[in-house]
Amino acid sequence: MSGSKLAIHGGTPVRSHYLPYGRQVIDEEDIQSVIKVLQSDFLTTGPAIEQFESEIASFTGAKYAVAFTSGTAALHGACYAAGIGAGHEVITTPMTFAASANCILYQGAKPVFADIDPLTYNLDPKRIKDKITEKTKAIIPVHFTGQPVELDEINKIAKEKNLVVIEDAAHALGAKYKNKSIGSIGDMTMFSFHPVKHITTGEGGIITTNNPMYYEKLLQFRSHGITRNPDLMTQNHGPWYYEMQFLGYNYRITDIQAALGISQLKKIDQFIDLRKKYAAMYNEAFQHTNTIQIPYQSSEGDSSWHLYIISLNLEQLRGSRKNVFEALLKENIGVNVHYIPVHLLPYYQELGYPQGICPKAEQLYNRMITLPLFHGMSEQDVYDVIRAVNKVLDYYSK
Numbered sequence: 001m002s003g004s005k006l007a008i009h010g011g012t013p014v015r016s017h018y019l020p021y022g023r024q025v026i027d028e029e030d031i032q033s034v035i036k037v038l039q040s041d042f043l044t045t046g047p048a049i050e051q052f053e054s055e056i057a058s059f060t061g062a063k064y065a066v067a068f069t070s071g072t073a074a075l076h077g078a079c080y081a082a083g084i085g086a087g088h089e090v091i092t093t094p095m096t097f098a099a100s101a102n103c104i105l106y107q108g109a110k111p112v113f114a115d116i117d118p119l120t121y122n123l124d125p126k127r128i129k130d131k132i133t134e135k136t137k138a139i140i141p142v143h144f145t146g147q148p149v150e151l152d153e154i155n156k157i158a159k160e161k162n163l164v165v166i167e168d169a170a171h172a173l174g175a176k177y178k179n180k181s182i183g184s185i186g187d188m189t190m191f192s193f194h195p196v197k198h199i200t201t202g203e204g205g206i207i208t209t210n211n212p213m214y215y216e217k218l219l220q221f222r223s224h225g226i227t228r229n230p231d232l233m234t235q236n237h238g239p240w241y242y243e244m245q246f247l248g249y250n251y252r253i254t255d256i257q258a259a260l261g262i263s264q265l266k267k268i269d270q271f272i273d274l275r276k277k278y279a280a281m282y283n284e285a286f287q288h289t290n291t292i293q294i295p296y297q298s299s300e301g302d303s304s305w306h307l308y309i310i311s312l313n314l315e316q317l318r319g320s321r322k323n324v325f326e327a328l329l330k331e332n333i334g335v336n337v338h339y340i341p342v343h344l345l346p347y348y349q350e351l352g353y354p355q356g357i358c359p360k361a362e363q364l365y366n367r368m369i370t371l372p373l374f375h376g377m378s379e380q381d382v383y384d385v386i387r388a389v390n391k392v393l394d395y396y397s398k
């Protein structure tokens, strides 16, 4: 294919139809699982939710799990449970989806962005240390692309400084750090079930924790701050009685969604194996390509591969990231960029976060492209992506 005319210049695209960067796989078993709930007594607050929570807890090895309407709502709940409030600072990475920082703002606290390690793209523990003040209350590291952060180092810093660690593991269901499952290690861990993630409930998210106090707070926060647990109530007027003890939200997931999650979770090992296989195919194809950097993997972690990101060696190219990106789109490859650093989003710029505070993340942003990676891809799809990347980079290579 090399040397052939790019689709952006009127040539024939590598693919005749568009390949997205990620999407769900729903099978007949998933559909039947949802139908069963629709025909049952409970569409919400029913038994499917507890079952889903207990299955996620056992999959991750955590004691407790509390499901929410979204990963973002789950992060909000975790920030509440951690006691984050006005006057606090919370350290997170700029190389993430806005939700990892927005949840800090929801609680009236201040997000503080620490720069990434340019090798792993994960929050750099050394940079975390630089950002700690008397106001720091928590750290929200993100297991970016599915590759675990240096958890031992981060948890050690947190312990010394009495900080809560809330892991954003939206990318990392099924990932392992030093042979331990993500979700079983830290104070609280969030997983997302958005359709592009490892398993889906449509919208949905969950917090896993080993701490019974966080568990109780999360349950209550999810439902208006209301408890029906007699042990927690200050009065008791009778069997109808419930107590609203703080201002919570309605962040309850439905049984319809939980049923889909239960069914999807049965296939998680197979989904992750496919993602790993396709990532290995990309690595193999691109490891000697001098125009791109394949994603470095630390030996401490075992990624569950939510995203496959290449970094362009712009010095070797005649074109920009935008040129390469647009050319790949025209070849019908659904490339993406994960992410625009959060502090550069206009809302955060208005809050006063200047450009230049996280130079490593900003440099990466100018070079990165996400290639399609999901468990519903075929090997042929992977070969198409490889062919398109080679075709476009051959053209733009110096």
Ligand SMILES: *Cc1c(COP(=O)(O)O)cnc(C)c1O
Residues within 6 Å of the ligand: 070, 071, 072, 073, 096, 097, 099, 100, 142, 168, 170, 171, 192, 193, 194, 203, 204, 205
């Ligand atoms: C998807 C995602 C979230 C938010 O999850 P939702 O379920 O979409 O609310 C948070 N952080 C990261 C890194 C994500 O990728």
